[in-house]
Amino acid sequence: MSFSDYTVGAPVVDKAAPDGPIETRWERRKFGVKLVNPANKRKVKIIVVGTGLAGGAAAATLGEAGYHVTSFCYQDSPRRAHSIAAQGGINAAKNYRNDGDSVYRLFYDTVKGGDFRARESNVHRLAEISRQIIDQCVAQGVPFAREYGGLLDTRSFGGVQVSRTFYARGQTGQQLLLGAYQALERQIHAGTVNMYERHEMLELIMVEGRARGIVARDMVTGEISTHLADAVVLATGGYGNVFYLSTNAKGCNVTANWRAHRKGALFANPCFTQIHPTCIPVSGDHQSKLTLMSESLRNDGRVWVPKRLGDDRAPSQIPEDERDYFLERKYPSFGNLVPRDIASRAAKEVCDEKRGVGPTGLGVYLDFADAIARLGRPAVEAKYGNLFEMYERITGENPYETPMRIFPAVHYTMGGLWVDYDLQSTIPGMFVAGEANFSDHGANRLGASALMQGLSDGYFVLPVTIGDYLASTTLPEVAPDAPEVLEAVGAVNERIDTLLSINGTRTVDSFHRELGHIMWDYCGMERTEEGLRKALELIPELRREFWNNVKVPGTGAELNQSLEKAGRVADFLELGELMCLDALHRAESCGGHFRAESQTEDGEAARDDENFAYAGAWEYTGRGEAPILHKEELNFEYVHPTQRSYK
């Protein structure tokens, strides 16, 4: 039986969300939880893996509550988690503009933006909590942008009609993360949180079916250590780096999630990937990552390519009537501001027609000439100066004089470990927060909503729901040499030894690049049955070669960056296969998932609610073995599914 001969298992059901009116579900859930006696909290141990917005906020808050928290990150400081790189902003339904925003509208926009593939209860809670997040961050001293009256400034972002995005220049993620980081450092100082930097989680420890700890490797000394606890939180971020090139930080990985998946946690909607339209194009084979240019540029920049095939004149030599402003042409009402997935696909289309620009032909122009003529250069400089500088630093071209070249790049992964309303995975005692879970964005995430979700999960949801688990479960002591612990350590050591002993002829990066090409070609912006089937042949072959021919120098007992990468790529080689299968099975287009076979007459994504109104949660059955699909049916009681239209 091959990997693609998956079977369908029992449905997976969220039992944690109360039913009844959606406006009071969270309130009622909070009232329904069992509380941990304050005197006992110090005796309860919680592991939090990850110090991004989700993990940093969770560890700090759980520490404040008095729990005994152990926190991990792979960077040299928790402040460097990838959340630091978020630029644009964070949404909140404060309605400070009096422009008709409300919790309900944010809820509605998010469900719709997610193309009706998210769970309503979770999204409503997210919208409710959004307001508290801003209060909390302001109290921490986060220097949000302000107006002259001293009140918070907002902007509109990502195709919504209200102005609800709070921001700190182009560095919102940095400022929010520093707030969470500082709260975390405060707890480290107070002794409630033990911090392990430069430690990578390589295995989950399970005892009697529950998550009871992790195995981590000290990335400086190579020491393998075990950490036991009463509950484990994974807040380890997204897996966009399966594509090799993405806007994610180089270290972003799926390892923690994948290890948990192998031990029984269902992985939901792995193929839901967001591709961001405005990134700087690839410049050569040396390319190691892609840089996002803020979405806000599309407010004033006009996207175009030459009308004529193979027109290689400099952009300034191409007269107006020989340019194709394809977004304005195809989407007259939204123009350059269509949602991310639509803008990305349109750019791919013109490049497929060989009308792309730049040395590789994989690029389109984002032109500010009109904006400069209309507003004057100083105004454009005030708005986008830092972005223009960044662009020039990377490309050597001056966007005031020549149009920018942009191309879509992998940016965010909506899929992740399946969790219930309490953010608990299918492994009892293991909670998943932030980009690592699948919960709130359905098939497409709206701009400025990931930061909101990470902080909502970390500051406000987990600290409540995890207490319920702890208060209602009796957990036996786990001995440090319990067989389950030794087994997990053994598995980690064995894997490291194997990776080091293969001593083949190809570097880890060469495998990662090749996997990235397969994923991008067949599981990228446009997916077809034929292509996905091809990928499902290529990936296992590549994985076999990896395990026979990778070359990892050095030893396990030292700082060994090749070894770190090898472990991550090994997991990506399994995840990639599951993503392709998920994309293959979902024979509809929705959000970021575009199946060429499922489109309307004019080439737009066609959703199939009759057959696919569910989250697809996959159960692992062995490497390369056909997985089992568990469906969570999605019911839309409040926001009724409609086809998106941006014409």
Next chain:
Amino acid sequence: MKLNLRVWRQNDQVDKGRMVDYTVDDASEDMSFLELIDVLNEKLILAGQDPIAFDHDCREGICGSCSMVIDGQPHGPQKATTVCQLHMRQFNDGDTINVEPWRAGAFPVVKDLVVDRSAFDKIIQAGGYVSVNTGSAPEAHSTPVPKAAADRSFAAANCIGCGACVAACPNGSASLFLGAKLTHLGEMPQGQPERYERVVTMVDTHDAAGFGGCTNTGACATACPKEIPLDVISQLNKDYLAATVGGKRRKG
């Protein structure tokens, strides 16, 4: 482009370390400096040698991981640019480039170009925060913040904690980093209640961690990739004096 690199190699904290010569024949001017090292590392691995260890993550100039001294300058020759954002078009074909780790007493070398910057986290632990537990915050608009204060706060909060200021300082002082955090919090009304306590505990921790004193050379601000203004150090000194000599530090 062909480039000659002289790179600091050091196996671990106890190893003495040495400069080692390498050549990269096929560099492109579109590469970032880290991509140049990637290309070199691929070759070293295939040749059975140990690749060069270096810290990096975001490669966008914001996480503060990357840390190389290039031809004597932390983050290299380009103004306001981290080494991950430095591109090879800033160099010429045939150049010989020296690459070294941050050098400072408080930042011991871990391996090759990787150093231990945990002392920065210790400084933050000593008071680089506002003590507000989750859930206890008042409504965000209950305290307006004058735009000028918010902007000045932001300019300081922009610090990425890379440590270039320390590496550039002849005394190995972290005053720019310290001043940046104190100014970020000190400009905001939310940071006021702990302002004078914070400055003392953070300065004490800075000194105890082995960072040197500030003698106003200004080398830090020149090296800083985020252009943290030098006057954050004046703010630091002013607050410190007010807290200690001026007696503003709350008692007990």
